[in-house]
Amino acid sequence: MKSLTLIFLAIIAKTAVAQTSFKPVEKETLDQWITEAREKNEIATQHLPKFRKEHADVLKEPEDANRIFDYGRVLTMLLQPALSTATENPMSKSANKIAEEAEQAYLGAIDLYKNHGRANIMLGLLYNQQGKYTYSEKYLEVGLQLEEGGEDWMVAANQYLLAGAYTYNTDEEKYQAVYKKFKEYAHANIKDGAYYKKMAVLYVSYYER
Incomplete structure (x- = not known):
C-alpha cells in the first residue's frame, strides 16, 4: 500500500512539472x-x-x-x-x-x-x-547578484536604475547603492564603457538631487 502511495505521489509530481513547463x-x-x-x-x-x-x-x-x-x-x-x-x-x-x-x-x-x-x-x-x-x-x-562590474551586471544595473527613475524610487537606499557602484564601474575600462558613462551622466539628475 505504501509503495502504491509513493507511485501515485510521483505521478502527481511529474504531472505538476509538465503543467508548468514552457511550450x-x-x-x-x-x-x-x-x-x-x-x-x-x-x-x-x-x-x-x-x-x-x-x-x-x-x-x-x-x-x-x-x-x-x-x-x-x-x-x-x-x-x-x-x-x-x-x-x-x-x-x-x-x-x-x-x-x-x-x-x-x-x-x-x-x-x-x-x-x-x-x-x-x-x-x-x-x-x-x-x-x-x-x-x-x-x-x-x-x-545584480552576478559579478559586479561584469557585462551582465552592468546591463542589470543600468536597467534597474532606469526603472528606479521612472518609478520615482531614486531615494531608496537599494537604488542609491546600485547607482554608486554603477557610476564607479562605468568609468572603468569595460565593454560598452562609453555608453555606460553617458548613462551615468544622465542618472546624476535623478540620483544626486
Whole structure:
C-alpha cells in the first residue's frame, strides 16, 4: 500500500512539472505574427534565420533552461524595432503577441532555474522597454547578484536604475547603492564603457538631487 502511495505521489509530481513547463507557440502561428508585424516595420529581419534555429532547438530540448532563454532572447532581438519605441508608439497586436511569447520563454527558463541571471535580466529589460517598470525590479535584482562590474551586471544595473527613475524610487537606499557602484564601474575600462558613462551622466539628475 505504501509503495502504491509513493507511485501515485510521483505521478502527481511529474504531472505538476509538465503543467508548468514552457511550450513555444507553433511555428505557423509565429510566422503569421511575424509577417503581420513585419508589414508595420516592427521586425529586425536579420535575426529571422537565428529565430528559426532557436525555435527548432527549443522544441528538441523543452526542459533546457538555456535553450528556452536563447529562444526568448532571439524573439526580443527580432522585435527591437517595435520595442525600442514601444513607450511612445504602441505596438501592433501581432508584435505584442511576440513580446508575450518572449516573456513566457524567460519565465519558463526562470521556472526551471530561478537564479538564471540572464533570463531574469532580459525579462526585466523586456518589461522596461514596454514601459512596465514596476514589473522589472525583482527580476533585475536577481541579475545584480552576478559579478559586479561584469557585462551582465552592468546591463542589470543600468536597467534597474532606469526603472528606479521612472518609478520615482531614486531615494531608496537599494537604488542609491546600485547607482554608486554603477557610476564607479562605468568609468572603468569595460565593454560598452562609453555608453555606460553617458548613462551615468544622465542618472546624476535623478540620483544626486
